[in-house]
Amino acid sequence: MTPESRAAEFDAADPLSRYRERFNLPEGVIYLDGNSLGALPKATPAAVQRVVEHEWGEGLIRSWNSAGWFEASGRVGAKIAPLIGAAPHEVIACDSTSINLFKLIAAALQMRPGRTVVLSEPGNFPTDLYMIAGLEVQGLAERRLVESERLEEALDEGVALLLLTHVHYKTGAMHDMAALTRAAHEAGALVLWDLSHTVGALPVDLNRAEADFAVGCGYKYLCGGPGAPAFAYVAERHHAGLAQPLTGWFGHAAPFAFSDDYAGAPGIERLLCGTAPVLGLAALEVGVELIAEIGVERLFGKSQALSEFFLECLMAHDVKLELVSPPRSDDRGSQLSFRHANAYEICQALIARGVIGDFRDPDVLRLGFAPAYLSFADMAVAARHLAEVLTSGEWQRPEFSLRAAVT
């Protein structure tokens, strides 16, 4: 049996295959970069247009009340909550992942007076490390980076916060959320999980793990659109004592009292800062609803099946590439990353064939398997292209080594 014929059988048996038609997928493209920017749900253009033409154009300022703009950040957050094991009032959609990291790192430092260390790992997604650095420059934090396997022993009495990305952006390696959260708590530290490469592709249970804080990205597996608002989670037990420094008017208990003095809203709304980005929230809401409709347990099952089948196809084509991702699908997110000295050129040659993955400096070819809209046939075809690019040596053509601004 060829990979293509096996793929046809898998697709015929796949209960999620019918969701593919709910997304816009360009002709001639196999899109393996949904972990960088998720595909467009077909319902999104009309939803955005309704907000622009009807709510803004006709409703004008009245739409803050009549169209539910004021509630949008909380409403979208509540729809994200079941995807990550949170209660609806523990999640809010706002700002960027970076900004939300800053709020919650600062909040954690304030909750652990006398401790200043924020512990993370080298090679974590840069913005996570840079936001710690921002507080370090302010003189309020001390950044400590320790290799993954030595994190637990680095949890000493100076550590206020352990900040980790649950699924590594480059390798797809997954941390044990429950175990690391427990270890941090035993050391008296708090934990902040970055779920950017988790949410919408695999299940996590923040509340069962007794996590303290989390953030995540709206434009990857949640399909919220380029630069979509991000989200933030705070466990309910921390709501009352939460103090974060980006105390803008939208996080005030009574923003339209126009008081000179800040008094934070009682719940998760205290994380809001400026005026809510209504257009971005409208697009994000469509993506979140669609992912929630499919269901994150089923998505993870398919994600695992897709990546396992992709590896099987590579074997069938006798492709030998160094796998950077964990070999067991239970240990990784919804991606496979391969190391090759010419990963950049190979990625470009694949794109020229319509297989869009991405390159991560210096030598990683990263292929993401967004389970909501990819098929097993996509896997078979993409693997065949990858095999042909490698065996033909076409990646050595000069045009594939030209570096543009990369994503």
Add this chain to the structure above:
Amino acid sequence: MTPESRAAEFDAADPLSRYRERFNLPEGVIYLDGNSLGALPKATPAAVQRVVEHEWGEGLIRSWNSAGWFEASGRVGAKIAPLIGAAPHEVIACDSTSINLFKLIAAALQMRPGRTVVLSEPGNFPTDLYMIAGLEVQGLAERRLVESERLEEALDEGVALLLLTHVHYKTGAMHDMAALTRAAHEAGALVLWDLSHTVGALPVDLNRAEADFAVGCGYKYLCGGPGAPAFAYVAERHHAGLAQPLTGWFGHAAPFAFSDDYAGAPGIERLLCGTAPVLGLAALEVGVELIAEIGVERLFGKSQALSEFFLECLMAHDVKLELVSPPRSDDRGSQLSFRHANAYEICQALIARGVIGDFRDPDVLRLGFAPAYLSFADMAVAARHLAEVLTSGEWQRPEFSLRAAVT
């Protein structure tokens, strides 16, 4: 001559009257709240749709390069620059006004070691005061609020930054930017101007005033849509030494090198933090281009003529209301505010008649005159409605005192 017939003459002679058709204005509405949320440019829906359906839907991740998404923050900033007397490379569109305030207050404190006071005035727009408070809670700033007329004498050797809103959100009173900037500099302090109620309605010249920093709002006179990205200005002379704590990956000199260590971009891009909000920037760009096409000098001229004519109409109807705004149009922004114990109810009664202004706690009726799309006829009709609401006493109907979430 009735106010209506005078209005018809003014409109016939108004060189800006033809721009009204470039905006969507709902039937039966006279919109005097463009200083809260600007009207929808008719070109915006197609521009947003192009980004959603074509750039995102078809281009996917490739559009960061091919559709110019990476450059959008700087490109939109450069288009805002001529409206505020800045050079194109001194302005960038990103985040919210609140977030941008935090960045620049923190940057100023870092540039004035040994000084911790941020000076502002009570009753400034709340988020400006709250963002100082955020840094105060971090132990990095000391907020000092002094009445407007005593600001200059409060500029002592402890003041790192003077933070003022150029046009007051509630009263429309305008500060003398050049004089206050000079006074602050003589005292060794820096100056940050909030241009939220200025940009797109009246001209300012940041560079001629030798201002240091500025921020402003994208969703008022710039017509960028609800929750549009804001902008920030940093005078070129401060670029090299600028350090701000929201050091996200989009502000890195080489974001796709994925280094563990932050190194800020050399220019204004150092103010970027998270991934750019592409949908919001697309809508904002349309509004900015249209306002720039009309020209801010002409807009201010019309703004003054509109408000003067509105006052004349009120006189013709023998309406006596306490004017909170400065009586001379050279001393105020593009609005008129009136004090009345029942301002809330009067505002609601006007809205019921299709005249949308807004209420500002506790007793101010605020009417904004967005000069890009309002006519002199609007002034005559709105003034007549206001006169009728007051003389009929219809504002006393019980339904007009019901308080919803207000804007």
